[in-house]
Amino acid sequence: MNTMTSTATAPQFCEGIQHFGTAWEGFSTHAKSAAIQEGKSAISDPNAPDAVYQTLLMADALRYLTLQTCGSKGSGHPGGFASSAEAYAALVMLGHTNIVTEVGHHAPGFYSAMFLDTSLEAMGIKTVNDLMARFREKHGLLGHLSGAIPGLLAPAGPLGQGQHFAMAGAMLHPGKLFPVTIGDGGMGEPYVLNSMMHFNTAYPKITNFLPTLIWNGYSQEHHSMVSRFTNEEMIAYWKGHGFKEVVLVNAKDFDDTNQAGEYVDSSRFSLKQRLAFAAAVLAGMDRAAKSALGGTLTVFIIKQLKGTGVHTVGAKSHNLYPADTLDKAHMIDGLKRRALNPEAWSIVRENFVRAGGGPAVKTAVTEHVLDMAPLGNMPLHDFPKSEKAVPATAMGALVAYVGTKDKRFVVTNADGNEASAMKNINDALKIRHPTVDPLYNQEPEGQVYEPLNEDACAGLAVALSLFGSRSLWLSYESFAINGWPIVQTVAQAMAELRRKTPSIVTMFTAGALEQGRNGWTHQRPEIENYFAAQMRNGNTYPLFPCDANAIQVAYEYATNSFNKCMVIIASKSPLPVYMSMAEARHAMEQGAAIIYESKSGSKGTVVFGVTGDMIFLPVFETRDKLEAEGYKVRIVAIVNPRRLYRPTDVSWSTVSEPDNKFMDDAHFNALFDGDVMLAVSGGPSAVLEPALLRTRAPKRDTFAWKRGETTASPAEIMDFNGLTAEAMAMRVKALLT
Numbered sequence: 001m002n003t004m005t006s007t008a009t010a011p012q013f014c015e016g017i018q019h020f021g022t023a024w025e026g027f028s029t030h031a032k033s034a035a036i037q038e039g040k041s042a043i044s045d046p047n048a049p050d051a052v053y054q055t056l057l058m059a060d061a062l063r064y065l066t067l068q069t070c071g072s073k074g075s076g077h078p079g080g081f082a083s084s085a086e087a088y089a090a091l092v093m094l095g096h097t098n099i100v101t102e103v104g105h106h107a108p109g110f111y112s113a114m115f116l117d118t119s120l121e122a123m124g125i126k127t128v129n130d131l132m133a134r135f136r137e138k139h140g141l142l143g144h145l146s147g148a149i150p151g152l153l154a155p156a157g158p159l160g161q162g163q164h165f166a167m168a169g170a171m172l173h174p175g176k177l178f179p180v181t182i183g184d185g186g187m188g189e190p191y192v193l194n195s196m197m198h199f200n201t202a203y204p205k206i207t208n209f210l211p212t213l214i215w216n217g218y219s220q221e222h223h224s225m226v227s228r229f230t231n232e233e234m235i236a237y238w239k240g241h242g243f244k245e246v247v248l249v250n251a252k253d254f255d256d257t258n259q260a261g262e263y264v265d266s267s268r269f270s271l272k273q274r275l276a277f278a279a280a281v282l283a284g285m286d287r288a289a290k291s292a293l294g295g296t297l298t299v300f301i302i303k304q305l306k307g308t309g310v311h312t313v314g315a316k317s318h319n320l321y322p323a324d325t326l327d328k329a330h331m332i333d334g335l336k337r338r339a340l341n342p343e344a345w346s347i348v349r350e351n352f353v354r355a356g357g358g359p360a361v362k363t364a365v366t367e368h369v370l371d372m373a374p375l376g377n378m379p380l381h382d383f384p385k386s387e388k389a390v391p392a393t394a395m396g397a398l399v400a401y402v403g404t405k406d407k408r409f410v411v412t413n414a415d416g417n418e419a420s421a422m423k424n425i426n427d428a429l430k431i432r433h434p435t436v437d438p439l440y441n442q443e444p445e446g447q448v449y450e451p452l453n454e455d456a457c458a459g460l461a462v463a464l465s466l467f468g469s470r471s472l473w474l475s476y477e478s479f480a481i482n483g484w485p486i487v488q489t490v491a492q493a494m495a496e497l498r499r500k501t502p503s504i505v506t507m508f509t510a511g512a513l514e515q516g517r518n519g520w521t522h523q524r525p526e527i528e529n530y531f532a533a534q535m536r537n538g539n540t541y542p543l544f545p546c547d548a549n550a551i552q553v554a555y556e557y558a559t560n561s562f563n564k565c566m567v568i569i570a571s572k573s574p575l576p577v578y579m580s581m582a583e584a585r586h587a588m589e590q591g592a593a594i595i596y597e598s599k600s601g602s603k604g605t606v607v608f609g610v611t612g613d614m615i616f617l618p619v620f621e622t623r624d625k626l627e628a629e630g631y632k633v634r635i636v637a638i639v640n641p642r643r644l645y646r647p648t649d650v651s652w653s654t655v656s657e658p659d660n661k662f663m664d665d666a667h668f669n670a671l672f673d674g675d676v677m678l679a680v681s682g683g684p685s686a687v688l689e690p691a692l693l694r695t696r697a698p699k700r701d702t703f704a705w706k707r708g709e710t711t712a713s714p715a716e717i718m719d720f721n722g723l724t725a726e727a728m729a730m731r732v733k734a735l736l737t
Contacts, residue, residue, distance in 0.1 A: 010342035013115075013349065016128030018068060018326060021339035025271055026053065031343070034350035035093065041357040042095025046286040047279070054351060055093050056278040057340065059085035061348040063267075063309040064338040065112035065128070071311075071326040071335075072132035076143065079307040079317025080183055081109025083216040086266070086278050087302040088113065090285040091179050091212075097356030098169060098365055100154045101181040102162030102192065103214075104144030105318065110152060111141045117352040119151030119361035147466065148496030151360030151367070154466060155493040160189030161486050164459030166209035167199050168467045172408065173365050177289050179210040179300075185219030187226050191455045193241040198451040199460070200242045200297050202432045210292045211299045216306035217263035218315040227263075234301065243299045247288040249280045251304035259305075267309035267337065277304075310334050369499050370468030373406040375559070380552045382581040389548035389577055391570040391613055392421040392509045395555050399472060400428030402559060403447045406470055412449045412457035413474040414483075420474060420509040421572035458483025458506075462490040465504045470559065477508035477569060477683075478515065478524040488534065491565035495539045495655040503564040507555070509572045512705060513614045513682045513714045520708030523717070525683030531567050532686035535642045538651035538658070540565040542687055543588070544611040546595065546637040547577045550584040554639070557588050563657040569683070571613050573714075578616065578637065591643025591663050592636050592671055592691075596623065601632025604675035606732050608635045609691040615682035618718055621725035626732060636671050636691075644668065644690035668694055676735045678703060678728060682718075699735040703728060 010020065023031075030053035035043045043051040062085045063078075070076035080103055081088075088109065091099060097117075101110065114120050115131050125131055125141075134140030141149065145156035154165035166180035182192060196211065215234065217227040229237065235246045251266040252259075254277040259265065266277050281302060288300040307317025311324065311334035324331055340348075357363045378398050383389045396417070403409045403425075411417070417425045423441075430446030441448075451457060454475055461473035475483065487504060494501065508527075515522035534540035541564060545551035551570050558566030578595040579587060587593035592609070595616075606626055608619050616635070623633045638644065647662050677697035679688035685704035692700060703723055711717040718724060 011346050011349065013127055014342065014345050016132060019335045019339040021336070021341055023341045023343065027341070027344070030054070031057065031347050034347055034354065036351045036354040038354070040354060042355065043093050046094065046282045051093060052275055052279040052282055054347060055086065055089045055282050056275055057344050058089035058092065058348050058351060059278065060309065060338050061116065061340060061345065062088060062109055062112050064335060064340065065115065065131070066108045067310045067331070067334055067338065068128070068326065069108050069112065069131055069135050070320050071324060071331050073136050074320055074322045074325045075136055076108050077105035077319045078108060078310045080214065080216070081106040082310045082317065083304050083306050083308045084109070084181055084214040084302065085309065086281040087212055087214070087285065087300065088181070090282045092352060092355045093282065094286055094289060095356050096177045096179055096289055097360050097363065098153060098176055099179050099181070100162050100165040100169070101145065101156045102159060102186050103181060103183045104156040106181060107141070107143060107145045107156070108135065110145055111135070111149070113352070114149065114151040114360060116349055117151065117355065117359045119359045122150040122361050146496055147366060147493045148498065151364055153364055153366045154463070155489050157489055158485050159186035160192050160455070161459060161489060163192055163196055163211060164463040164486065165466070166211070167196070167206070168460060168463035169365060170206050170209040171203065171464065172370065172467055172469055174208065175293070176365065177208055177210055177293055179212050181212045181214055184213060184215045184217070184224040184226050187224065191453060193238070194453065195451065195456040195459060197241040198453070198456060201434060202449055204434070205295065207292050207295055207297050210288060213299060213301040215301050215303040218306040218318070220318050221315050238299050243297050245288065245291045245296045245298040246301065247284045247298065248301040248303065249284045251277055254280070263303065263305040265305045265308045265313055309338055366467060367499070369501070372470065372502070373408070375402060375405050378556050380556065380581055383548050383577045385577050385580065387577050388574040390421050390572060390574050391545060391548045391551040392572040393424060394548035395507060395551045395568070395570070396422035396424040398552055398555050399425050402470065403429040409470045410447055410449055410461065410464060411472045411474060412461045414450065414452050414454050414457045415476050415479065416450065417448065417474060420476070422474065422509070454479050454483035455486065459486050462487050462504050465502050466490050466493060468501050470502045471505070473506045475506070475508050476522065477511050477527060478522045480508050481524070481527050484527065484530065487565065491534065491540055492537070494563040494565070495537060497563055497656045500562045500657060503558060503561040503566050505558045505566045507568040507570065509570060511569065511571060511612070511614070511682060512708060513717055514571055514573055516711035516713055516717045519710035523708030525705050528569065528683040529686040532689060534565065535645065536650050538655040539563060540567070541640060541642050542567045542569065544639050544641070544687070545570050545584070546613050546616060546639060547575060547579060549577055549579050549581050550587065550637070550639055553581065553584040553588050563655070573614065575613050576616070587637060587639045589661070590667065591640045592638045594634060594671060595637045596620070596633070596635040598627055598632040598634070601627065601630055603630040604736050605632045605634060607672055607674035607677045607697060608633070608680055609638050609672060609677060609688065610635065610680045611638045611641065611687050612682035614714060615680060615723065618723055618725050618728065619680055622728040625725055625729040631732070634674060638688070638691060641687050641690050644694065646694065649690070649693070669696060672697065675699065676732055678732065680728070681705065682723070701731055701735065
């Protein structure tokens with residue numbers, strides 16, 4: 001269908017395209033002018049022959065650029081996106097350009113789309129040569145999608161995450177469609193359809209997101225686990241998860257080349273049948289989009305062979321290897337088969353630039369800061385130091401206040417707020433549920449989202465945050481790891497963003513020390529080491545409020561921050577109050593503060609640097625023992641350990657909304673100088689690294705979590721882990737002997 005031709009008429013952005021072809025049959029009839037007319041944002045008629053013809057041109061342009069871009073580095077993933085090309089092109093021609101994906105491996109296709117609509121010019125990528133040079137390079141186009149790339153809405157790396165971004169977009173922007181491409185290889189992830197089903201139960205009126213399944217029969221290195229489904233079984237699978245409308249377009253129905261198997265390469269069809277397939281995709285996508293926007297939970301499925309139209313097919317098309325370079329015969333052949341005439345490139349670009357109202361860098365919803373409801377001053381309650389108070393409940397009152405001020409605010413929790421001593425949140429904001437039941441605080445319009453799935457909780461909360469709205473994920477610390485990967489993904493994305501957005505805020509209750517009777521299944525504080533490792537990223541802050549006043553300050557601090565990941569860890573038990581509100585604010589800003597210091601002592605100064613709240617109970621018991629023997633004791637609450645690092649320890653200058661506040665040596669030494677320092681945590685020890693790294697104490701040691709066990713009380717689990725006054729006092733005396 002294509003042969004080589006001159007590049008003399010090629011538009012400037014095509015500089016670097018290695019192969020051009022001659023015009024397709026019918027080009028002069030169906031590509032005289034762009035199907036998306038000037039001043040319009042979409043085609044006027046999805047059944048018009050010109051629109052169908054140009055949709056197929058766009059699909060092949062995307063395939064060509066995807067393959068040449070990957071080939072320029074002998075690296076990257078062309079095959080998966082290639083099988084989605086008609087579906088992606090149809091969405092663009094229909095003006096639906098707020099597209100997210102679950103598949104990080106589709107990155108080069110998405111970059112090609114952003115190149116064609118000129119969005120990448122914002123980062124200096126103006127020609128195909130630029131596109132190739134910057135692909136998979138530092139300060140360029142990373143191997144998997146990032147929301148930092150102009151025009152792209154959200155990151156994509158680990159599978160099973162993209163639908164959360166589509167649902168968040170749909171919540172925040174009624175009337176706009178948020179398609180999300182999902183690969184059938186990723187259908188093995190457990191939560192993709194489950195999370196959409198729960199969301200639809202809780203938010204039945206929000207259907208303006210459109211999962212678009214790229215059913216190509218293969219995963220990365222083998223057949224996909226759903227490759228044996230019949231069409232009827234696939235339709236039933238989606239309908240079984242609440243989807244009322246399933247639009248499936250199967251390339252095999254249009255095959256005039258007698259390809260074997262259930263999955264076929266539509267690029268091998270005659271032009272007539274390729275156009276017939278493109279017409280079915282365009283009409284089907286139009287039907288699906290209108291259905292989703294019209295209030296019906298809808299999925300669009302395109303079924304064609306992985307690698308359609310590139311260098312090879314099946315799982316072998318998934319990624320390129322060093323041998324797959326642009327000078328190899330199989331790569332040259334693949335590119336020549338997709339080569340377009342220069343005039344076709346001009347038409348494709350015109351359609352891309354007009355679609356959706358302009359380049360995605362100007363029109364995508366995530367390219368703008370979302371207006372937020374003002375909160376005013378939070379109603380903090382200053383508990384006196386003579387009292388005991390429940391940290392979780394104290395924070396719950398503020399969460400309730402935020403929700404009453406900001407009606408878009410969503411709280412997510414899998415294990416239940418009431419179980420975490422935060423029933424006050426449910427009382428004020430109500431659990432979102434179709435069954436009205438005052439006993440359980442259930443209402444259809446509630447602001448508390450409770451799927452019994454930490455991935456779904458974390459996913460929706462952080463997606464809302466990334467898209468510009470306030471949210472909060474609450475969990476037991478022991479279960480948080482099930483949802484943390486998407487938090488880390490979005491935290492990294494926030495570090496790169498070119499706009500301000502509310503920080504991710506999470507709060508993990510029922511730490512290991514409170515969960516004796518439940519045994520080790522509820523005693524998994526090791527995730528704190530994960531948070532500690534992320535501190536060096538530059539925008540992650542694990543916060544350890546020591547009491548009910550400090551947790552209020554922590555939540556206020558987190559809620560008023562931007563582009564950061566704020567992790568609050570606290571107990572749900574009544575505990576002593578060590579700081580006034582003013583002292584807690586000072587400690588949060590500085591990173592740490594003294595909450596107790598002996599007036600005298602002749603045997604040396606013992607400093608305790610402590611993260612946590614319940615763990616202070618044995619620390620204060622140790623104080624009594626040591627003071628009785630003549631030691632001077634200073635107890636320092638480390639509430640914001642990231643502040644205790646040195647500036648050179650943290651990549652603070654590389655992130656959006658940078659924060660270069662670190663405690664200087666004079667203040668640090670005033671807190672931690674002594675003859676011996678014990679760094680103590682109710683969880684693992686990594687969060688104590690900043691204090692241990694800088695202390696000048698000649699003797700030092702750590703007391704931290706070892707492992708879980710079933711016990712009758714917090715004291716018993718602390719004893720099992722060696723976190724006792726006797727053990728600490730003994731260690732101090734041994735160090736100072």
